[in-house]
């Protein structure tokens with residue numbers, strides 16, 4: 001009775017209702033802009049509501065490495081523009097989290113490695129600068145698998161990020177902090193990077209959308225590198241439209257002499273507004289190749305839910321008029337392709353040495369990859385996860401290089417694979433190729449690798465992929481809404497516009513995404529004097545990943 005009176009009092013009292021803060025749950029760029037431009041909420045209120053949600057629930061998933069101390073003062077500056085009637089920019093006051101391998105002038109860029117804890121870029125990477133120009137509020141940095149080298153999202157600086165849908169599982173990776181954070185509404189969207197799977201595995205494991213763009217569409221400068229051939233960067237978001245808006249801003253960097261792959265962008269792909277071109281296409285008559293080799297059809301607790309979700313989703317697309325074309329060519333074997341053609345072992349050291357020795361990189365940091373992994377018993381600063389020993393390709397990278405004669409034949413193999421993929425498209429007149437991002441559910445905490453992922457095909461050929469939620473495993477005690485399952489939609493180079501439209505149709509048709517249980521509650525925005533300090537929980541690192549130095 002008392003609470004009913006309170007509710008009534010609230011309904012009748014404007015003062016009470018104004019104090020009700022912005023609701024960050026599942027907020028989109030459009031919903032934030034609606035709140036701001038209709039005068040419902042200030043930018044400070046919007047940003048505070050996300051910070052409050054992070055404060056309230058980050059301890060459950062451990063997705064954050066740093067919050068930006070300037071986030072609230074940036075919001076105040078944007079409020080000044082708002083009241084001057086001068087709010088412009090596609091991302092005006094949109095809270096964004098960055099994977100902590102994107103250079104930022106105002107926060108360290110660590111790759112989630114203790115060895116880079118003090119590494120401080122003097123300038124933003126070009127994609128980050130573009131976000132700020134478009135009005136984004138950089139809320140902070142998200143955890144990743146250490147140096148983006150695996151898909152478990154565990155690191156010496158950030159500890160283990162936990163899947164918000166199932167506290168016994170990893171969030172995918174390597175951009176797992178970004179994925180978990182976006183799923184939990186810690187930001188409207190976040191950035192990721194993708195060398196093999198890393199924009200797609202976290203989208204798949206957190207019921208989100210992402211795009212791995214065609215290599216060259218977005219400059220990779222100012223991002224901690226791994227592979228010239230395979231690295232790409234892009235957004236992860238809760239809707240296709242937000243992915244499209246974010247991609248438009250990130251691609252606005254255009255030609256960048258410091259990343260020569262950006263010279264590949266054809267004139268027809270310069271300056272596209274990907275969000276404005278979303279509504280035009282339908283699925284009727286679209287020919288989708290289904291890569292049967294990218295499934296594991298052996299029944300099991302971890303595989304059956306993926307196969308069931310994919311079969312159900314594809315059957316809905318068929319009902320909507322899509323034509324499914326089975327592709328059974330034996331060359332599409334992700335394990336075999338990765339074993340033969342992955343380039344990281346040849347390219348990592350040269351790129352990392354260039355990154356670490358750049359005059360634009362300040363703060364205490366090792367000067368080379370070899371130094372980064374050198375035994376350093378003098379203090380905690382040299383600590384890292386036992387990565388070279390854990391990952392053969394990193395051990396090899398410490399001695400190998402692009403001068404290795406095997407590298408030339410690997411590059412020839414990639415050209416062959418790329419031509420074979422173009423031939424599959426042409427022969428079957430395909431609009432896209434679809435398959436599960438991962439053949440099994442995202443792995444449990446403590447597993448040694450994120451097995452079963454299919455990202456290698458796009459990683460080597462540079463073809464673009466949009467990842468969409470495909471379904472969930474059955475709900476269980478650990479996973480109250482089920483474990484998310486994602487599908488990759490792979491298109492031809494520079495086909496981002498068509499791919500995003502297709503994904504938009506899939507989104508509207510299927511409405512698969514659900515928020516995790518931990519993000520169901522409304523969190524009232526606190527009135528902050530200062531941005532609170534969030535400390536990563538290194539203590540939750542699984543025993544399989546002892547933090548230490550390499551002896």
Ligand SMILES: *[C@@H]1O[C@H](CO)[C@@H](O)[C@H](O)[C@H]1NC(C)=O
Pocket residue numbers: 084086
């Ligand atoms: C609007 O903002 C732009 C850029 O922030 C600035 O150059 C311009 O002077 C402002 N105009 C007004 C009317 O405040």
Ligand SMILES: *[C@@H]1O[C@H](CO)[C@@H](O)[C@H](O)[C@H]1NC(C)=O
Pocket residue numbers: 228260261
């Ligand atoms: C492009 O840039 C990469 C990395 O900086 C460099 O290794 C390569 O030689 C460049 N390619 C050409 C053709 O200039």
Ligand SMILES: *[C@@H]1O[C@H](CO)[C@@H](O)[C@H](O)[C@H]1NC(C)=O
Pocket residue numbers: 296297298299300301302303452
């Ligand atoms: C396929 O799934 C089965 C059952 O879950 C599993 O035992 C097997 O290891 C998987 N195969 C591969 C190649 O991952």
Ligand SMILES: *[C@@H]1O[C@H](CO)[C@@H](O)[C@H](O)[C@H]1NC(C)=O
Pocket residue numbers: 301
């Ligand atoms: C599969 O799941 C069932 C039901 O949850 C469980 O009883 C069984 O032990 C699981 N099997 C394996 C191999 O984990």
Ligand SMILES: *[C@@H]1O[C@H](CO)[C@@H](O)[C@H](O)[C@H]1NC(C)=O
Pocket residue numbers: 292326327328
């Ligand atoms: C391709 O494989 C699927 C399932 O593995 C099978 O049903 C189909 O008949 C095969 N198609 C061709 C043309 O071999």
Ligand SMILES: *[C@@H]1O[C@H](CO)[C@@H](O)[C@H](O)[C@H]1NC(C)=O
Pocket residue numbers: 333334335336339
């Ligand atoms: C895929 O390749 C792996 C590694 O070469 C091999 O063990 C496996 O049998 C292949 N799978 C199929 C279905 O041919």
Ligand SMILES: *[C@@H]1O[C@H](CO)[C@@H](O)[C@H](O)[C@H]1NC(C)=O
Pocket residue numbers: 366371372374376378379381382
């Ligand atoms: C090892 O640690 C010392 C003291 O912290 C530091 O001066 C040195 O640069 C470190 N060496 C490497 C290779 O990181």
Ligand SMILES: *[C@@H]1O[C@H](CO)[C@@H](O)[C@H](O)[C@H]1NC(C)=O
Pocket residue numbers: 345396399400401404405406
């Ligand atoms: C060249 O590459 C191969 C394949 O990764 C590797 O086994 C070998 O150690 C490399 N050679 C040198 C000299 O680095």
Ligand SMILES: *[C@@H]1O[C@H](CO)[C@@H](O)[C@H](O)[C@H]1NC(C)=O
Pocket residue numbers: 409410412413416
């Ligand atoms: C690439 O294809 C050519 C022509 O079919 C073939 O001769 C060559 O062996 C292939 N190379 C690799 C590394 O697969």
Ligand SMILES: CC(=O)N[C@H]1CO[C@H](CO)[C@@H](O)[C@@H]1O
Pocket residue numbers: 114115116117118119364365380381
């Ligand atoms: C470069 C680096 O990691 N510096 C850190 C070394 O350790 C001290 C104490 O743990 C930190 O304060 C530094 O930031």
